[in-house]
Amino acid sequence: MTLAPPHGLHDGFANDVARLCSDLLRIDSTNAGDETGPGERQAAEYVAEALDQAGVAAILTEPRPRRTSVLARVAGQNPHLPPLLVHGHLDTVPAEPRDWTRHPLSGDLHHGHLWGRGAVDMKGTVAMVLSLVRAWARTGRRPRRDLVLAFLADEEATGEYGSRHVVTTHREHFDGVEEAISESGGFSITTRPRHAETDARVYPIAVGERGTAWMRLTARGTAGHGSGPAQDNAVAELVHALSRLTTHRWPTAVPPAVSTLLDALDRILGIRIDRTRLEDEAARLGRLGELFDCTVRSTTNPTVLQAGHKVNVIPSHARAEVDGRFLPGAQATFLETVDRLLGPKVTREFINCEEAVAADHDGPAFAAMADALRGQDPHAHPVPFIQSGGTDAKAFAKIGISTYGFAPLLLDPHLHYFGMFHGVDERVPLTGLDFGVRVLHRFLTTY
Structure with missing residues (x-):
């Protein structure tokens, strides 16, 4: 799949993040937990090309044929600050097309939502990060500190061919990193407080x-x-x-x-x-x-x-x-x-x-994420939470890196975020992705 070159986007990111997300959703990177799937190679090559167009060199690494991860680095304004890791996974769980309203590999934009397996878990987040890096390249902006990027294989199994592989074979890529952000946090849950006349939006940030x-x-x-x-x-x-x-x-x-x-x-x-x-x-x-x-x-x-x-x-x-x-x-x-x-x-x-993992919910990283959310949504109420499931955070914890679940999304109140994970008719609102890129931009350029 050939990636269209980036172009000017008014004052927003929506066009680019939509194209990136849709393209990724159309790539089959199903991980059934065995060696029968297509692997992550095609998705990894797409990500590497998107980064290359932004002037960011990428390394592809695979411990098994087609079980491919992407590593890269974006230079920040202050090289004396510890780098921040941004990691996400390229694989998805299987989906049965007959159960879906739209094909799980369609990448369709329908009623304002991008449909497909991985829209929430977590190709949408990968697209947000790529869109942001490409926007920085166009505008000459940079994050406050160096960003270490890792787009990984095999998260939907044990991580043996993804996160576990890179923390051993490419340990030097993560030198100096103390904190990271990844999936499953920063999404909105709309609620009506008792005796209130207006809604509030709770944004849980995963701290373990x-x-x-x-x-x-x-x-x-x-x-x-x-x-x-x-x-x-x-x-x-x-x-x-x-x-x-x-x-x-x-x-x-x-x-x-x-x-x-x-x-x-x-x-x-x-x-x-x-x-x-x-x-x-x-x-x-x-x-x-x-x-x-x-x-x-x-x-x-x-x-x-x-x-x-x-x-x-x-x-x-x-x-x-x-x-x-x-x-x-x-x-x-x-x-x-x-x-x-x-x-x-x-x-x-x-x-x-x-073992269970944890990050500091009272520290400056959490505070900066909360500020970034409130900067884009005045009705935001950021809160910490612990994820019931597991992510690649466990592999990175073994080399001393604490991961926060922070993949910000502004959701339609009727869209059940947790129901999208591994569920039928997985989809993500385009406006939510655009919101997420803006929040990430604010966080990564200030923290």
Whole structure:
């Protein structure tokens, strides 16, 4: 795909970010978690060309054929400040076209939204960053500090061919970096405070994420005829263990960032959130409740189940995969509880295990992001939150880099942001992308 050269854009970025995002959405970079997909090579080459047109040299790196990441650097005004990492991923999860209103690889602009898999997660953000870098090249502007750019493969799996690869093979690219920004934060949630006559917009900025424990469970038993007595049945053992896992009531705990979030929501909404009934309060608050409902407890969700091959044969083993997430500092207790619930006849092994990560929600970086949001939206209320899922932030944390989730978007009040992630009819408003570029410009030229 050939990229059209940049051109003047009045006083905004909308034309360029729309073209970049639409083009990226039309590139299939599906990551099914195995080696069957097309890889990220085509998307990486597109990104490298967009950077080259802005005079920014890019390096393509791939540990496996077509599993490609892009590394680059943009010089800032003050070389004495620590560089800031901006990282995003080029891969997407699979999408079934028959379930979508518009094809997930269409990149269509329809009713003011760009449609396609990755519009929110996270090709839209990649397009915002590219658009900003290209606008700086046209106008002669620069960020305040050096920007280290990393557009990565394999985030939708373990990051083995993306973030984990670059932090080891290209460690020198990140020398001096202490902080980073990436996906899943800075989006708007419109709400009406109690007794208020006008709406307010809450902008959650991610300052951490729960730990990840993807586990493969195995139950072993005695193979036999399906008509025999029900004893030592691996399938039954595994099903009972999964039932214990899914019905377990994980205790509630409130990390400091979540406590700050709850205090902020109290103030913004003019209410008092009951800290003793957070599950009920999350349901009552709807989309605002989604900001804390999964980050005050650990979770275990079975996602894959495999056993047997014939109805009248009892198999000798059964397997399942479980997506486990645990709160900061709770890994040891979490795993002890999992083992107790599984029982002696079910063993576990890790598919992926990574500790929870956190960034400073009281520091100057968070304050600068909040200021950038308020500078573009006078009704903005920035708040910290912890992500329930995981990102490439975990790989960068291992080399001492703290990541904030800051991919700013102004959303239609009816668009469910979290519902777009891995969901059907993923789309992003064009005006939201333009807003995001302006916020990023303000943040990156002042912080």
